[in-house]
Amino acid sequence: MKKLYGVGTGPGDKELLTLKAVKVIEGAKVIFAPNNKGKNMALDTVKDYIHNKKVVLLDFPMGEVKMDDYTKAAKIIYKEISDEEYGVFLTIGDPMIYSTFIYIMEELEKTDVEVEIVSGIPSFIAGAAKSKTPITIKKDRFLLCDEFQEEMLDNVDSICILKTLKDKEDILDSFEKKNFIYKYIKRCTLEDEKVLMDRKAIVEDKDYISLIIGRRKKDD
């Protein structure tokens, strides 16, 4: 039987890897990661544990990825893992959150490859830690999304919006109108990390590795 571990490498800080992630990477015969052309954050995070293992970069086209691209990648993975051995597919953050791995997993479920997931620290969890913003206290509701609409704020106590390059002004307008505090976390746990709370600074920032956390102001 072949096996593939989907391993979350967390937000980027090497120290936020789990012990299990390190263990399964060190024991793997082959490492898979999406080919990002240029910088590869997942690979960079775990590079101390790769040693001289085979690394296979899987191509996914920029923009719209088609089901066929995932099928092709799954076929490569199937071929590269020998029987009774295992490989690791690296994914930034956690494998179950906005990841390519989800599609790969669904493709591999049609084969005899066993799949196991090793959770990673999602970026919004790391962002809450860095900005010291509670995500939930008792009875609270938290929403995670990658596209924002103002109505989302009506029934939640906190929210995290990922990939906030566009529409930042609209998002901040809504937060202000609906009485939410907000914090913008840029390059969370990475070298140039910044937590911004100033509206102008947030709007002007152009880093694509960024997220916004909003939290409803509570009456004292």
Next chain:
Amino acid sequence: MKKLYGVGTGPGDKELLTLKAVKVIEGAKVIFAPNNKGKNMALDTVKDYIHNKKVVLLDFPMGEVKMDDYTKAAKIIYKEISDEEYGVFLTIGDPMIYSTFIYIMEELEKTDVEVEIVSGIPSFIAGAAKSKTPITIKKDRFLLCDEFQEEMLDNVDSICILKTLKDKEDILDSFEKKNFIYKYIKRCTLEDEKVLMDRKAIVEDKDYISLIIGRRKKDD
């Protein structure tokens, strides 16, 4: 300056500790944890790294905890950490999600104790991994809560409800009505872990360390 690390110990599996959690626990002068009477999952998870350190269990009354209880706990923490040293406050899962630590942090912000948070794997992330349930793919919305109302399902693609001892039948009724698949994860990553998908088995289970993940069925 005194310093307190709020450290998430994750869902219970020792291997899901982060490297940073291990490092700061090993370097701490004193370890704090809520006094659960009986089993203490946070302490159990990290016991290999406590060695002969001082462990201070903080009392929080069962049921309704008052602000005064957090103030008292924060005073004990302040007293126990010597100047220029640091302590660690352990919290299961992640410190920013439904934790006692949030209140402790807010109390300590009134003092000169520096606070730093070390993220942990939240139970719902581990539950998604164990049950291989995607939390979000592109454009999805995910809601986290500890009290359920059917209307919550109308505008989300997936949901996790923590502490599901009560109202399980109502929750499953709503999932079925709104076309959500559901998985119940009991004692996630612990010794007697189970993933249940059978309605009857879910309703009959009485374990309080459990959560339900629901996900909207997608049209093929």
